[in-house]
Amino acid sequence: MTSLLITGARVYDHDGDVDQPPVADVLIEDSTITATGEEVERALGAQRRPERTLDARGMLLVPGFVNAHYHSYDLLAKGLFEEVPLEVWRHYTARMAANRPREEVRLRTLLGAVECLKNGITTVQDMSIQAYDPSLVETILEAYDEAGIRVVFSVSVRDLPDADTIPYVRELFAPDLLDAIGARAGDPARVMAFLRAQLERHRSARLHWALSPSAPHRCSEPMMKAIVALAEERGLPVYTHLYEALGHALQARERHGADGGSLVRYMDRVGLLGTRLSVAHGLWSRPDELDLLARRGARVVVNAVSNLKLKDGVPPVNELRRAGVALAFGCDCFSCSDTQNLFQSMKLCCLLAAAESPHPGLLSAAEAVRIATAGGAATAGLDAGAIRRGMKADLVLLDLADPSFVPFNSAARQIVFSETGRAVHTVIVDGRVVVRERCTTTLEERSLQEALAEAMPAYRAEFRRVERELEPLARAFAAQAARVNACDVGIERYPRRQAAPNPP
Numbered sequence: 001m002t003s004l005l006i007t008g009a010r011v012y013d014h015d016g017d018v019d020q021p022p023v024a025d026v027l028i029e030d031s032t033i034t035a036t037g038e039e040v041e042r043a044l045g046a047q048r049r050p051e052r053t054l055d056a057r058g059m060l061l062v063p064g065f066v067n068a069h070y071h072s073y074d075l076l077a078k079g080l081f082e083e084v085p086l087e088v089w090r091h092y093t094a095r096m097a098a099n100r101p102r103e104e105v106r107l108r109t110l111l112g113a114v115e116c117l118k119n120g121i122t123t124v125q126d127m128s129i130q131a132y133d134p135s136l137v138e139t140i141l142e143a144y145d146e147a148g149i150r151v152v153f154s155v156s157v158r159d160l161p162d163a164d165t166i167p168y169v170r171e172l173f174a175p176d177l178l179d180a181i182g183a184r185a186g187d188p189a190r191v192m193a194f195l196r197a198q199l200e201r202h203r204s205a206r207l208h209w210a211l212s213p214s215a216p217h218r219c220s221e222p223m224m225k226a227i228v229a230l231a232e233e234r235g236l237p238v239y240t241h242l243y244e245a246l247g248h249a250l251q252a253r254e255r256h257g258a259d260g261g262s263l264v265r266y267m268d269r270v271g272l273l274g275t276r277l278s279v280a281h282g283l284w285s286r287p288d289e290l291d292l293l294a295r296r297g298a299r300v301v302v303n304a305v306s307n308l309k310l311k312d313g314v315p316p317v318n319e320l321r322r323a324g325v326a327l328a329f330g331c332d333c334f335s336c337s338d339t340q341n342l343f344q345s346m347k348l349c350c351l352l353a354a355a356e357s358p359h360p361g362l363l364s365a366a367e368a369v370r371i372a373t374a375g376g377a378a379t380a381g382l383d384a385g386a387i388r389r390g391m392k393a394d395l396v397l398l399d400l401a402d403p404s405f406v407p408f409n410s411a412a413r414q415i416v417f418s419e420t421g422r423a424v425h426t427v428i429v430d431g432r433v434v435v436r437e438r439c440t441t442t443l444e445e446r447s448l449q450e451a452l453a454e455a456m457p458a459y460r461a462e463f464r465r466v467e468r469e470l471e472p473l474a475r476a477f478a479a480q481a482a483r484v485n486a487c488d489v490g491i492e493r494y495p496r497r498q499a500a501p502n503p504p
Ligand SMILES: [Zn+2]
Pocket: 069, 070, 071, 127, 241, 280, 332, 333
């Protein structure tokens, strides 16, 4: 058994003093926290000494952050987009994710892990797209193993084509454009067989599996039921996208009349709505749908930066809180949030209440910290997200000498409103130090950057080619978006929606 004693740090406790957390020792044995505070002396006994001691005086020890909705596939597209509507952006990035060289896939997975770790994220829930290829899955999992981050991995699957799941495209798009977005249904049996085979792949203590039907409106009923059965058989969490955009609510009203125009009720009917389910976004959920999500114990993962950048609307944080829905936070794709940083997510989610009213919001800083750690861990069924005996040793040391914490008035508020990721000093995953003094210990960052410099010219050239190729599609989607944006689905997520685009 290996043991590590962290001494001298202020230790953050969600249920304790979240402004001035007291100094306490924390003992880690192998991958688990086995004692904190006064328990440590007893746990160590008279003669026993820890193998290693980490002097953390002047630091704040917090639970590791969980990026509960993440896609690593478009890391190389970071910064390539200004603001692009969701459907257009999806087709760019999906095209750029397909058939990429193995080395590029490895590189993007590693670089994503580095960025997350250095921002204090100890777990990512990577929903992989364009990964219907066993060797690709293997490449990604090997990279995660090398990086040392905890990953809840899933391959996003669907069987209904975009031509049937995006409103009005069958009417508005020429046949060649329908082919370009995908007009043929998939075979659920084949998809499920592929998933079953992947679940047999190696598991490490840091690799956990989940199932990801891409979105309820993109999956047929037989496929949803097959996923429910597999999740129950293997005890797996299920992640999906839900109501990211207005068009998804519109689609639900038109296609799911038998379920009251509701994708939430559709998921309930097929047996998916329960504690193992986390939905990313949930932005355009009606109040009755939020109530049902809350009653069934399903979680909503809020991706505020991505929602705002893709012009999906304003996440209804107050409504979610009012409905009592369990929450987690995610950073979504690299090219729609451009960073994997839960400090940004926490701050934004707390401040978004101003979109609704001048009154204080329903999300406090301390609650945001709990959601970003324990809330995220709960979406994967992990015993993590709090610093106490029996929890996984996924921990972060923040340097209290960083300007974000000077003067030190409140741990919770300064984590949420002041910190940017700059104070992340040391990161521990599964009991192992993976970031020390702001540098990863598992990877040679310089050699990754050199490999990236070699890969980018070809990637950028390919991106420009795809951009030219997709020009007609982007124009067609502009007409489709105008039609969708003129629709009323009974709720509003744009504080002042305008039918026409802003003048240049
Ligand atoms: Zn997503």
